[in-house]
Amino acid sequence: MKTTKTTIVLAALFGLVGGMTTNALAAQQDPSVQADINAFQNYFKNKFQHLSLNDFSKGPYAMSEDKRLQFDAIMEFPPFEDLVDKGEELWKTPFRNGKTYSSCFSGSDKTLRTAYPKWNSAKGKVETLEQAIVNCRVKNGEKKIGTGKGKLAWMSAYLTGIATGEVINVIVPKGNAKALAAYEQGKKEFYAKRGQLNLSCANCHVDNPGQRIRGNTLSPALGQITHFPVWRGKWAKKKGDGFGTIQRRYGGCNKQVRAKPRKRQKAAYNNLEYFHTAMSNGMEISGTEYRE
Numbered sequence: 223m224k225t226t227k228t229t230i231v232l233a234a235l236f237g238l239v240g241g242m243t244t245n246a247l248a249a250q251q252d253p254s255v256q257a258d259i260n261a262f263q264n265y266f267k268n269k270f271q272h273l274s275l276n277d278f279s280k281g282p283y284a285m286s287e288d289k290r291l292q293f294d295a296i297m298e299f300p301p302f303e304d305l306v307d308k309g310e311e312l313w314k315t316p317f318r319n320g321k322t323y324s325s326c327f328s329g330s331d332k333t334l335r336t337a338y339p340k341w342n343s344a345k346g347k348v349e350t351l352e353q354a355i356v357n358c359r360v361k362n363g364e365k366k367i368g369t370g371k372g373k374l375a376w377m378s379a380y381l382t383g384i385a386t387g388e389v390i391n392v393i394v395p396k397g398n399a400k401a402l403a404a405y406e407q408g409k410k411e412f413y414a415k416r417g418q419l420n421l422s423c424a425n426c427h428v429d430n431p432g433q434r435i436r437g438n439t440l441s442p443a444l445g446q447i448t449h450f451p452v453w454r455g456k457w458a459k460k461k462g463d464g465f466g467t468i469q470r471r472y473g474g475c476n477k478q479v480r481a482k483p484r485k486r487q488k489a490a491y492n493n494l495e496y497f498h499t500a501m502s503n504g505m506e507i508s509g510t511e512y513r514e
């Protein structure tokens with residue numbers, strides 16, 4: 223508590239009062255959300271006692287030594303570096319009006335990834351980083367771009383790369399009933415059984431991490447978002463360049479249980495991403511990674 227107070231005092235001294243900065247500093251986690259996070263993380267820590275918190279970010283590759291070696295070998299020469307460089311170039315290229323993406327955000331680019339999805343009080347809804355980037359384009363007179371892959375995924379991957387080692391801190395502001403309701407909806411989406419197979423996200427990624435399913439090893443839900451957008455071999459074989467955002471992945475998992483994917487950047491997935499990301503609070507962003 224002491225540090226928070228000091229930071230607020232310092233912010234005031236430097237004339238940063240008002241606007242986003244004060245709100246961001248003042249925002250405190252809703253206690254019921256914090257209790258969920260603790261229970262969620264303790265469950266996985268107990269189930270896999272040999273793993274440290276940040277180990278969970280390696281997903282299926284944290285589940286076996288063999289898989290981890292394969293992963294490490296691929297990550298020595300990541301197949302996606304050129305695209306992340308393109309993402310950086312796009313991010314840094316000014317719009318036709320001379321403004322940049324960074325101008326739409328407060329704080330350093332380096333920590334943008336860690337605070338999203340974010341509760342947007344003005345709009346009364348959850349905003350993902352991908353959506354905030356699209357909104358920034360529109361505000362500056364540029365066209366919308368798709369949020370599943372392509373340019374937006376590369377820019378987003380660039381932001382994930384520069385956030386490596388920064389700690390995830392998604393906040394459901396205390397005393398904000400609307401934000402809590404959005405979080406609760408996301409939680410419900412995560413635990414609700416769906417599709418012809420009648421399975422929830424939790425059935426696979428909470429109850430059965432480490433188990434094999436159709437040739438894949440299931441990852442634990444804890445730490446699933448520390449490295450998104452990911453570059454997937456499977457996606458590279460299809461149309462596209464291999465990159466996909468977290469919501470593209472949600473769609474793939476919905477399809478696996480023969481449920482219809484939700485629309486990207488609408489309430490159902492945004493609230494799911496809000497809950498899903500908050501569960502990994504305190505973990506480090508691990509940078510863009512390879513997945514099968």
Ligand code: HEC
Pocket residue numbers: 279280281282411412421422423424425426427435438439440441442446447452468471472475476478479498513
């Ligand atoms: C039938 C089991 C199943 C269900 C249900 C399921 N998934 Fe998955 N999911 C998989 C498999 C298999 C993979 C690929 C291996 C892995 O990373 O777990 C995967 C991968 C993922 C990944 C990528 C992890 C990474 O590190 O690349 C995320 C994120 C994810 N699932 C989230 C979800 C969410 C959210 C839901 C619910 C909407 C869900 N999954 C439902 C089987 C499932």
